Amino acid sequence: MxxxxxxxxxxxxxxxxxxxxxxxxxxxxxxxxxxxxxxxxxxxxxxxxxxxxxxxxxxxxxxxxxxxxxxxxxxxxxxxxxxxxxxxxxxxxxxxxxxxxxxxxxxxxxxxxxxxxxxxxxxxxxGMPEVVPIQPNWVPEDQAERILIGSGASIYHDQEARAFYSPTSDDIHLPPRSIFSDATKYYATALHELGHWTGHESRLGREISNRFGTEDYAREELRAELASFFVASRLGIPNDPINHAAYIGSWIKVLQQDHNEIFRAAGDAEKITEFVLQFQHEKSNQIQSESEATFEPEAAL
Structure with a gap:
């Protein structure tokens, strides 16, 4: 081959x-x-x-x-x-x-x-022995929270229905924790945006100031989503992938044009993953947030 x-x-x-x-x-x-x-x-x-x-x-x-x-x-x-x-x-x-x-x-x-x-x-x-399930000695969601705090990223819960990282102000904006139906969806979203945050020139230095709808924007979204999956997999928590047609269509277009792109994206996602996971062991100030660190979804959701 x-x-x-x-x-x-x-x-x-x-x-x-x-x-x-x-x-x-x-x-x-x-x-x-x-x-x-x-x-x-x-x-x-x-x-x-x-x-x-x-x-x-x-x-x-x-x-x-x-x-x-x-x-x-x-x-x-x-x-x-x-x-x-x-x-x-x-x-x-x-x-x-x-x-x-x-x-x-x-x-x-x-x-x-x-x-x-x-x-x-x-x-x-x-003839292979049965695989032995891993019994983690941590609560996966607690580890995800530790990463967010340890990163030192400025995270604001000030949005109603969208989540994004701003390259200009170098901060992350999310909806309040309470409107997510469960912790899995919250941390999948937060880790995705933290993936974008790593692209800042002071960190991994990717091109992240891309206009929505462009191929470069699609490439960066693919990297952040793969990294979110890799990090969630390493922590042992479910990943809730983005399924919006606008993203899927742009990803397909980028991949069809260049068969090497998925390997570049996966390689960058691995770098993001290793960069992010180091924050499990970091101590930093509490996340800038309007919500408490404990995840408490509203009963109606």
Whole structure:
């Protein structure tokens, strides 16, 4: 498989699901997937990230564990007859040059070497032990609140029916917590806007001053929504994706024009995720808010 085929397959799958109303995180929320952890290699424990993570979730398996045929054999497991492998893409930036004075000297490649690995999901393999559900020792929504506070972002609950990040004033504006039907929807919205907040030049430095309806605006929205999903997945809380036709239509247009865009978006979303998750451990002043930190939806909602 070459890069064009692999990236076209992933892009086509995402466009297909966007058109069916699942946006943009590949599949509807499945609590079992999150309880069982991120998609990862069953032998090394290393998580798959970016476009590879999205691609593997496209396959719809509840078990997050994957491995190569050789890894399965070495562990005493057997891939079931007739099973089809998924393909993931890797980039190699360093190449061993030679050994000098007992040290291996590695040259940094200007253009990475790209190679592909065929892997199978645990549900395609016989002999693997049952996956052990993760029992988090935290309340997911509390962790999301901790991130919002730890970020130090200026967050105002002063809107009636919209949420946005203002690049000009560098602050986030949300509706009052009380009008959200549950905490999941509130934190999905807040994390989405926090994703935009990371694009400020003093943080990750993306181009975020884009006019609504433009392709650049759609690209930034895709990054923020993927990041919101990634962060929610890591915390173990459901993600409530945006399904507005205006967003879906613009995402489809951007992805159709460039099959590499979903990989760039997923890569940026991973950077946003790592940047945001560090705030779980930060101490800062209380969020600027007109509401209490405790989530208390109105009884009528």
């Amino acid at each position: 070459n890069p064009v085929d692999y990236r076209k397959q992933l892009t086509d799958r995402i466009i297909e699901q966007l058109e069916s109303g699942v946006a943009p995180r590949i599949k509807p929320w499945d609590e079992n997937v999150q309880i069982l952890g991120r998609v990862h290699n069953a032998i090394t424990g290393r998580p798959y990230t970016g476009g590879n993570s999205l691609w593997l979730q496209c396959h719809g398996y509840a078990d997050p564990r994957w491995c190569t045929y050789k890894q399965a054999q070495a562990a005493g497991w057997q891939v079931k007859k007739g099973q089809k492998a998924a393909v993931v893409e890797y980039w190699k930036w360093e190449e061993t040059a030679k050994e000098e004075a007992g040290q291996v000297i590695r040259d940094r490649l200007t253009i990475p070497k790209v190679f592909y690995v065929h892997i199978f999901n645990a549900q395609q393999i016989e």
